[in-house]
Amino acid sequence: MTHVNPVCFTSRSHDPDTFPHLSSCSCNIEQWDSDEPVPRSELLEKVAGIRGLYCLLTEKIDAEVLDAAGPSLQVVSTMSVGYDHVSLEELKKRGIRLGYTPDVLTEAVAELTVALLLATSRRLLEAVDEAKNGGWGTWKPLWMCGYGLTDSTVGILGLGRIGAAVMARLKPFGVKRFLYADTGPRPDMATKIPAEFVPLEELARHSDFVVVCCALTPETQGICASSLFSLMKDTAIFINTSRGGVVNQEDLYQALVNGQIAAAGLDVTEPEPLPIDHPLLKLKNCGESVLKPAEKQWLKMVI
Ligand SMILES: NC(=O)c1ccc[n+]([C@@H]2O[C@H](COP(=O)([O-])OP(=O)(O)OC[C@H]3O[C@@H](n4cnc5c(N)ncnc54)[C@H](O)[C@@H]3O)[C@@H](O)[C@H]2O)c1
Numbered sequence: 313m314t315h316v317n318p319v320c321f322t323s324r325s326h327d328p329d330t331f332p333h334l335s336s337c338s339c340n341i342e343q344w345d346s347d348e349p350v351p352r353s354e355l356l357e358k359v360a361g362i363r364g365l366y367c368l369l370t371e372k373i374d375a376e377v378l379d380a381a382g383p384s385l386q387v388v389s390t391m392s393v394g395y396d397h398v399s400l401e402e403l404k405k406r407g408i409r410l411g412y413t414p415d416v417l418t419e420a421v422a423e424l425t426v427a428l429l430l431a432t433s434r435r436l437l438e439a440v441d442e443a444k445n446g447g448w449g450t451w452k453p454l455w456m457c458g459y460g461l462t463d464s465t466v467g468i469l470g471l472g473r474i475g476a477a478v479m480a481r482l483k484p485f486g487v488k489r490f491l492y493a494d495t496g497p498r499p500d501m502a503t504k505i506p507a508e509f510v511p512l513e514e515l516a517r518h519s520d521f522v523v524v525c526c527a528l529t530p531e532t533q534g535i536c537a538s539s540l541f542s543l544m545k546d547t548a549i550f551i552n553t554s555r556g557g558v559v560n561q562e563d564l565y566q567a568l569v570n571g572q573i574a575a576a577g578l579d580v581t582e583p584e585p586l587p588i589d590h591p592l593l594k595l596k597n598c599g600e601s602v603l604k605p606a607e608k609q610w611l612k613m614v615i
Contacts, residue, residue: 320364323350323371324391356380366391373398378406387411393418393473394555396528415473422477424579425553429482429521432577433549434458438596459520459549459574461485467519468492469512469535470526470554476501478523491515494526516543521551528555536560541567548573556582565591 322343342358344350349370350358359365359381367373369392378385378399389411390398403410431437435458442448442456464487468475471492479490483505490507492498497509512535516522522544526532536552537560544550550573552559561582567573578592586593 319362320366321358321362322366323355324368326366359385363387364389367398368392369394369397371397373403375399375402378402378408394527396555396557418473418477421474421553422481425474425478425523425525425551426481428553428577428579429523429549429551432551432575433460433521435575441596459547461487461521463488464520465489465491465518466521466523467510467515468507469515469522469524469558470494470532471498471501471507472525472527474553475523475525476505478525479505479507489518491519495531512540513543516540517545519548520545521549524550524552524554524558526554526558528557532558534558534560536564538563538566541572544573546571546573550576551578552576553579556580556584561592565595568592568595 319339320341322341325343325345325347344354344358349368355371355377357380359377361384362381363384363386365373365377365381365385365388367388367390369390371377373388373390383406385406385408387409388398388403391413393412393414393416395410395412398410400410435456439448439456461482462485466479466482466487466489468479468490469492471479471494475492479492483490490502490505491510491514492502492507493510493512493515501507502509510518524536526535532554534557536550536558541550541563544567550564550567556578559578559582564576568576576592581592
């Protein structure tokens, strides 16, 4: 619905129920009436004179947008828990408040992270491809063997809401040790599991599964690079469900091709989605079906 002189602009079409409070007051809301992101030029035009802006992570909210909005803008809200697309510095300079949506997706992202971890470590997508393209010949004992969670060490980079929810879900799989790296110890999140706070390098050295759940900040930008991959086990599984910018994708590609790590599962990339000819999308899964000692089938007598 378009009003003259809108007070608030939303950068995507939303169900009216999304804004019960705004709808019940006499607040004029103009929506970008599409499921596609608002083009930058339109955004710059639409924000002029508004008091509130509701955006998604597809909109970069920087000095240019804030200047286009002008001094009337009092609050920016983003429909995301991550707010790396919003310049906090520019908001602070102008005294504009920022709203976000923590916890809305914690359970969903934790489930997705576990699904991605299992699919990657147990090579599910590769196996489905092989079944469809005729690559599944006769049964071979070591073919498509992956890596198991039982007795493993899982390292979480960023033990926030999602990281803790991932750990809670992985615990029943028989994980032996949980490690985490963060800006400091998080006993509120770690005690129940329990998980040990360690430097990131130690986490990389000891983990069979490295799961990235941290916020994207200037400090975490590109933190998963060759220096980290080179410390990891060559049987390690790397999972990222935080933000693509946390990973140096060229370094990840090299680590996968060179067998420095076994496989990676990425829910987030830079850009999103990756162009379909991106080298990472050409990789099946790196590393041979090397069995870890814990996976060896020790011979037992049946009769
Ligand atoms: N894949 C998706 O669809 C999806 C959905 C929601 C959120 N996310 C991402 O997940 C992230 C985490 O969400 P959350 O709700 O758990 O947030 P959170 O704020 O509870 O957790 C973020 C954690 O990252 C840690 N962190 C920040 N800087 C760090 C650093 N330099 N080194 C190590 N750790 C650091 C924080 O201390 C905190 O523990 C979000 O920031 C967002 O980017 C992704």
